[in-house]
Amino acid sequence: MSRLNLFTTKKPRKKASSNRKSRRLGRNLQSLEDRRMMAGDVATAELMPLESEYFETSTLDPAAQANWTLDPIADLVANSGQPLETMLTVSGDVETEALFFSASIVSTIEQQLDAQYDLVESDDYHTNCLGNNERWIRSANGGWFYVMPSGEFYQWQGSFAKSTLLADFDSSHYDNPDLIAEPESIDASVHVEGDILVITPDADYTGSFQVEIDATDGTHSASQTVMVAVAESIPEETDTPDETPTANEPLPVLMVIANQDFYYQEYGDTRQSLEAQGLEVVVAATTTEVARPHANSGQGADGGLVRPDLALTDVEAEDYSAIVFVGGWGASSYQYAFEGTYNHGVYNSTEALKSTVNDLINDFVEQDKYVAAICHGVSVLAYARVDGSSLLEGKTVSAWAGSAPSSDQPIYTTRQNIELNGGTMVQSGAVGDPTTVEDDVIVDGRIITAENYDSAAMFGRVIGELVSEPEYVDAVFAEWE
The missing domain is CATH 2.60.40.1080 (Immunoglobulin-like)
Known part of the structure; x- marks a missing residue:
């Protein structure tokens, strides 16, 4: 044990209160107190072995x-x-x-060890001081610890055999003991x-x-x-683009979702297709509070939460190329002429909100712009009233044929909502390839409809193509010319 007399540096200063320590141990030899401690004569701090691996996640x-x-x-x-x-x-x-x-x-684990033992960052970790290629770390209260080349971290108890294993790190902690003595925040x-x-x-x-x-x-x-x-976040563009529309660029597309129970994949796939064509998408809902989708409607690990860009009361039709109503049973809250009461209270909106949505649809129709909807969102168009008639009267549409949310009315499917308002709804898979509903998108005049989430990607592509046609862009931007 003759090599113990290598430790003769001064006792370290008290740990600073700032986030990072500024103390450094010198390279000089330690005092008699240190030698006695390493020989096991000085009492050590209370032991608390720790595991170095993260707990199993999720x-x-x-x-x-x-x-x-x-x-x-x-x-x-x-x-x-x-x-x-x-x-x-x-x-x-x-x-x-x-x-x-x-x-x-x-x-x-590094932060827990540092908090418990008040470890001190050093200029010299006394590599191989006792002949095992160990590297030494000191605590502010005088205790000694060492890390082995393979990453095991021990509290010294007077000999290697008696020392206590506190953590099992990897070799990077031996290469850089500061990872233990000065853990990152x-x-x-x-x-x-x-x-x-x-x-x-x-x-x-x-x-x-x-x-x-x-x-x-x-x-x-x-x-x-x-x-x-x-x-790391990707830096945003520093140049501010010219926001003044031109006759060569279509206006943004407005997507309308419900604050509760919109169908996420119908929103996500449609939006992705629109943006892939270079179109800006603006999202509106009843309020700008976070909108929550149906469970299991295609959202990812983040839960599918969407924060709308603006409330429907703040929308002006003249600012957009088209309006798109996303499906999900929450869309029922936008049905202007529906006279029943839904069992799920969140689908029963105010008359003021319904009137706002109906007025907005009328504005798009008056400006000869596309009005689109997918799945149960098509029922919003069915209950819209333009000059006293349903927007879908005499129109052919594609939509979800299955059940609709329960109410006090004898209406059990989205198909009934459409047909009761004078619309004609095609059978599932009736458009294009009869073996799939992926292409079930119908354009009837300025009305664009799609069956459900399977059709959402094509739905967005069709909308994007139509609002980008030069003749349509010229008509929409006529006031700019």
Whole structure:
């Protein structure tokens, strides 16, 4: 043990309160106190062995005997400087409104070790001081720790045989012990707004971390841990494009969704096709609050939440090339002339909202612009009234033939909604290839309709092609000439 007298640096200063430590141990030899400690004569801090691996992500940990569970969330991908919103949902016999959600960032193993032992960053980690190629780290209270070439991290107990394994890192922590002594901070914030998880990484932060999500109804609780990977955001264009429309460019396309229960794939695939053709898309709904889709309607890991660009009351038809109503049963709230009451209260909107939607459709018709809808959204056109008649009277359309939301009226399908208002609806798969509904898109005058989510991609392509035709663009932009 003659090599123990190599440690004679001064006792480190007290740890600073700033986010990063400024202390550095010197390269000089340690005092007698240090030698005694390494020989096992000085009491060490309370032991707390830790695991170095992350907990398994996206796992469910419901409380025992609870009659509900917290639905798993897949690992998330965020961009630096941009908030990521994810809806938290549960399954079982409980109302979401009765739950309280919370979330917090899980400390890394390195951060936990540093917090417990107050490890000190050093200029010299005394490699191979005791002959095992170990590298040494000191704590501010005088304890010693070492990391082996393979990454195992130990608390020194007077000998290698008696030392306590605290974590099993990889070799990078041996190459750079600062990863343990000076762990990197997680520069992100996490909170919950109602049932929406909001994760906001700092503008210059990239990396990964874990978030623990908790839910409780006051009696039972459940939790899960999800991994969040943060990628660097792509810088936005610095040049401001000329926003003045020209006769060679179509106006944006307005997509209308419901704030509750719109069909996500019908929205997403249609929008993707429109934007692939270079068209700008603007989204409107009853309010600009986050819109939630039907469950299992094609949304991804982020839950399919969409924040509308503006409320329907703020829309001016003259600003758009076409209006598109997305399906999903939430579209029922826009049916102007429907006289019944839906069993699901969220589908029963105010007369003022219905009048706003009907006036908007009339404005598009008066300006000779395309009015489009997909799936149950076609029922909005059926109940629209232009000069006292249904917009679909005498028109042929494609739409979802299946069930419609329950109400106090003897109307059980979307087809009935259309046919009761004078429209003719084709059979499923009746357009183009009879073996598929992917091409079931019908254009009748200025009315464009599509069957359902299978047809959404072509629906967007057809709308994009029609509103981009030079003759149509010239007509829409006549006032600019």
